[in-house]
Amino acid sequence: MAAGLEFARDGEVATLTFARPEKKNAISHDMWAAIPDIVADVEGDPGLKVLVLTGAGPDFSAGADISEFGSLRSTADGAAAYDRVVEGAVTALAGMTKPTVAKIRGNCIGGGCQISVACDFRFADATARFGITPAKLGIVYDFRSTRQLVSLIGPAHARYFLLSGQLVDAARAREIGLLNDVFTDLDAGVSDFAATLCSRSQTSVRGMNRIIGKILDGQSESDSEVEDIRSAAIHGEDYAEGVAAFLDRRPPKFTAS
Incomplete structure (x- = not known):
């Protein structure tokens, strides 16, 4: 398991946690690279029916670890190689047949929001806020993730996120279809929903x-x-x-x- 990721299982439900709370659970290159193997393990485990993704502490994830960009994305070739690793993680999550649930508190921004959109379901509490910020970094979002976002919230809202880089709160995210629901008790709400999926x-x-x-x-x-x-x-x-x-x-x- 890559540093910064924690994996646990509770009966038929697995939980993958972004565990770098001191960095708002920023996702490192190694964390991105580890996700496809974790997905494959969950898919292949007959005892598991649902994968929940969440963050340690008050945030889901503030996005990719930009402190690595100077060394890993300093050239066009380096940026392309880094993007392939991110796309591999997103593709693996989106391709799962077992349901995936993003349980979101606090910041869910950039790569963190990208991960949540790749999941089948997204639930949050009132502290959550969302944004996708390539326009603040001079980056063009990859095709698969852009298509997923457009399919989920429509082109007008996708343009708002991608072109402005502005953040929205949980209520607005629910209104535009980015969230399935907002729970007062997020842990209980997600646990109940996961149990429903397991019962089907x-x-x-x-x-x-x-x-x-x-x-x-x-x-x-x-x-x-x-x-x-x-x-x-x-x-x-x-x-x-x-x-x-x-x-x-x-x-x-x-x-x-």
Whole structure:
């Protein structure tokens, strides 16, 4: 595990914490580089159903560790190599079929906001504030992250973030669709939602998440993979249990992992 990251599991829920509170959880190059392997481990672990990302202390993350830019992004080649590592982390998160939840307090800015947008769900408390600030650094945001932001909040709001670099509070972020919800008790709210995800058919959750990802990547029609996903679900044990539970008027007990 890279310095600055902490990984824990509680039953079926894993938590990845940005743990550099003295630097507002700024994300180092090594932290970015470690994320794809962590994602792969969670995806491959049959005992885990949800990944929560959060920050230690009062902040989610104030973004990439700019103190490294002088050494790692001082040339065009260095900047390109650094960007590939960031894009690898974002791509890995966005490609997960197991649900990802960003639990956000305080600063969620720049690369921190980029990470949260790559997650499936974003929840915050009233202390959260959001911004994406490439225009303050002379950087052009990468295509995948820009597409994710536009898909999430629309082009007008995406332009506001990317072109102005201005920050918005949690209430405004909820209003424009950046947040799914704002909780007074963030820990309890996220815990309850994660438990809900764990209680659902994982065949449905992961199949639908894969299809949504394909749509966000620009696919406009079904393909053989989509049809295979749907066919496997119909012939699977979760479908039989879901129908039986509905007819029996009882909660389903899904077993597919």
